[in-house]
Amino acid sequence: MTKTNDLLTPDEPAPVRVLRRAGASDFMLAADHAGRLIPRALGTLGLPQSELARHIAWDIGIAGVTEGLSETLDATAVLQSYSRLVIDCNRALGHPTSIPPVSELTEVPGNIGVSDGERDRRRQAIFDPYHAAIVELLDARNAAGRRTILAAMHSFTPVFKGVVRRVEVSVLFHHETPLWRIMLDLLRGEGDLAVGANQPYAITDDSDYTVPVHGEGRGLPHVEIEIRQDLIAEPAGQLAWARHLARVFREANKRLSNY
Secondary structure (H helix, E strand, O other): OOOOOOOOOOOOOOOEEEEOOOOOOOEEEEEOOOOOEOOHHHOOOOOOHHHHOOOOOOOOOHHHHHHHHHHHHOOEEEEEOEOOOOOOOOOOOOOOOOOOOEEOOEEOHHHOOOOHHHHHHHHHHHHHHHHHHHHHHHHHHHHOOOOOEEEEEEEEOOEEOOEEOOOOEEEEOOOOOHHHHHHHHHHHHOOOOOEEEOOOOOOOOOOOOHHHHHHHOOOOOEEEEEEEHHHOOOHHHHHHHHHHHHHHHHHHHHHHHOO
16 A cells, blocks of 8 residues: 655655745735655656756746745745646646646656555645645634735746747636736736736636635635746846736735725
8 A cells, every 4th residue: 555645755845835924915925836846756757857847847937936026025925846747736636637647748657657545645745735834824814814815826838839929927817806907907007018818828627726726715816927937037037027026916906905
């Protein structure tokens, strides 16, 4: 029988990082795909390091943007440390891409024929602690009577299966909300950005987890932001986008308060 609690050894990084637990901002940031670590027990999942540096393993640049945005806003941030190839923390458990045997066009040997026991081991080691941290923080804020706006932070690859993506930043939504429209209007008002709405993805109940469960499920104002990775691959771009988004987030919060 496969054990369910031995995937990560004590000397390996924790699956979740929490920044500014007591941050003063109304915003709480979540970065589901911030890291690309793989537990030592799983090796490289059968992939060369060149593949593990690609978008299939993580959202390139979003950790730096989220860290910078957290600092600038004084906002609590929750970042996932392990690769989405191990288990995707923005997918419902049991979804075909939760532990993908193929990502984009790349076969992931270590994910082929994964047993139920191994799925449970990965869930308990990585998925559960990440979402438990989000729940704990949201519960504490609610108990303290604090207002919370949940912002899910992601990045997307400039080229997907040979198709070039022109959009630079996008606001994602499932059901239309005042915050979604405010954020879209503010970003488009910048005038020098290619801004999308639900591009290159849209939030759905079966392919997303963080926004449907923690945002919609709690009735919180929420938004998901996607930034094209070539704009934030380096620290300078990450810092610039963090500062840019901080201005937009502050103004969005002001406008949202008037609804």
